[in-house]
Amino acid sequence: VSTREKKFKKSIMMVVSTTTVVDPRILSASPFRFHFIVLCFFALSSFPVVSLALVISSFSGVSRHSSTPRWPVVLSAGKGFGSRSGSGGGFEKSTGSASKKKNVSTKKNSAASPPLNSFQAAANSNPKEAARILKLYGGDIQKGTVERIKIARSELERSNPALGEAMNLYEQSTMFRRSVEGLSVMQEAEVPVEAWEMENRRERRLVEIHEEFGVTTTEIHNAFQLLTWDASAEARGFRGSAELPKNMSERLGLALSLATERISSKEGRLLDVGCGTGVTVGEIIARNLLAPKQVVGLDISPEMTAVASRKYTRSAFVASDFMDYSVEENGSFESVLFCMSLHDLPDPVAAITQAISLCNRGGRIVITHPRGASHVQMQNRKNPIMVRNQLPDATQLGAICSSFDGVELTYAPADAGSSKDAAEGYLAVLEVKE
Ligand SMILES: C[S@@+](CC[C@H](N)C(=O)[O-])C[C@H]1O[C@@H](n2cnc3c(N)ncnc32)[C@H](O)[C@@H]1O
Structure with missing residues (x-):
């Protein structure tokens, strides 16, 4: 058997093993995709039928996988x-x-x-x-x-x-x-x-x-x-901030600077409500806005906080329903942040009231959704079970503020469907006055 034939066989074995053992999506995204394509051609020229079948089966896998929705699906009871x-x-x-x-x-x-x-x-x-x-x-x-x-x-x-x-x-x-x-x-x-x-x-x-x-x-x-x-x-934790398109990341930047600017470099804490896998915590740390220990992430899902704790070991993560997280047991915060989470809580008005109770005088409550209030509206229409609520508009927030002494709406959100909402996303800031 000539060395050339041996090489042929080796290359085919590689194609076979990579397409069967490794998911083709990884290959198509990996830096080795060029080698993979060359190998496919190489194998095609010597064993056309077998290798063509392999390549087709491999790529039909890619198209089968390619319609994953980004929003998790709640199963219908089917009855x-x-x-x-x-x-x-x-x-x-x-x-x-x-x-x-x-x-x-x-x-x-x-x-x-x-x-x-x-x-x-x-x-x-x-x-x-x-x-x-x-x-x-x-x-x-x-x-x-x-x-x-x-x-x-x-x-x-x-x-x-x-x-x-x-x-x-x-x-x-x-x-x-x-x-x-x-x-x-x-x-x-x-x-x-x-x-x-x-x-x-x-x-x-x-x-x-x-x-x-x-x-x-x-x-x-x-x-x-x-x-x-x-x-x-686990899957969201893996995708992490790769999920944030550039314009979303800029919008998030504004919300995070408003949420952290009153907190000194050494003291004060921020509570990230519905922190998920810690994407926002990671952004705060990466942008040097706060030290890791100044950030506390809270989420109702213990799997989410477990993933976040693995990634950001110097920040604290708590698995709890936000409505059960009391100031008496946990102390107060300079800032309470809802990033893409307020609409997931059962009662947004009660959640904002709870945030006010956890916020120090001089503190801020920042509510943001970089994709905008109209995106949440659409999610609510598509999946009213998971997204039961919409984001509160300026009038609703004003009404909540007026029921408290010294709480003001200092940054009003754009209305859902407005051009400002499409351009800037949703951002609201409530301040608890000194
Ligand atoms: C859309 S995810 C946002 C995650 C994260 N803030 C981000 O930007 O990637 C909403 C999160 O809110 C959490 N959540 C829902 N209800 C909650 C509650 N009552 N208390 C705390 N977290 C809650 C969910 O578990 C989920 O991780």
Whole structure:
């Protein structure tokens, strides 16, 4: 056997092993992609049929993976609309078209900001960790996340059947109401009486569960948050700030400088509410705005804070519902920051009130969403279960401030849908006067 033939065989073995062992997305994003393509051609010229099949199967994998939504998906209970199919004319049609519309908008959304870019950007600098994360999610982040949520949800249903049942009812009820809201007045009149009766039964049962087991809407909402964010923590932690496009990073910069400028270089602390995997904490440290120990990250998801603690070892991270985090036990802060998180909390007004109670005199509450209030509005329409709320506008914030002595709105947010919102995102600053 000549040395040339041996080389051929070696190169083919490499193509085979890389395409089967390593996910092709890592290769396509890696600095070795040129070598990979040369090898493919090399193998193609000597063993056309086998290598062509390999290359096709490898790249069909890439296209299968390429529609991962950036927003975690809450699983539908699968019982709601499905079980009613065949029960009524106009209503059936309307829900059908609503679900079609949903698919179209998901596609549009993923086309506008390709979700794999952030994964690939991160994979470029750390292919080994990319491979670990992919393995953890069974080779597909989107499917893997959905699968993890499903497993955790059935475990929760077993350990706490009352909460599990309430979550299913709440989910079906929210989706029913959302689809009715989406109908015109005429179509709304066509919603069959049985559908409303079923909705009334769901609501009565939710009241019963509340009375018998004390399950509240807040608890249901938090359970959805916990399941979803826990399941996506590792993948989000890996993508990290690779997720932030440049203009978002600039907008975040303004919010962070407002949140930190009153804090001296040695003293004072900032609380990052809904810190997730610590992207914002990382930005504060990287921009030298505060020392790591001056930043405390808090999140309801222990998986999120575990990832954040691994990354930023000198900052403190707390796994807690923000509404349970009291000033008596934890002391006060010079600054309380909500970065892309206020809309995820069950009651934004209560959350701002809680932030005021945690804030020192002379301190600030900064609420930001670099993508803007209209982005949150869109998320709320798409997924009202996870994104139950919208961001408060200037009037609503003014009303909250006026119910406290010495709290002022010093930076008013742009209205959702305004050109300012599109250009600058959402930014609000409340000051607790000295
Ligand atoms: C969209 S993520 C934002 C994460 C992070 N701030 C960032 O910018 O990457 C929202 C976070 O809020 C957290 N969250 C939701 N409800 C919460 C609650 N009641 N208390 C604390 N954190 C909460 C979620 O677990 C999630 O990590």
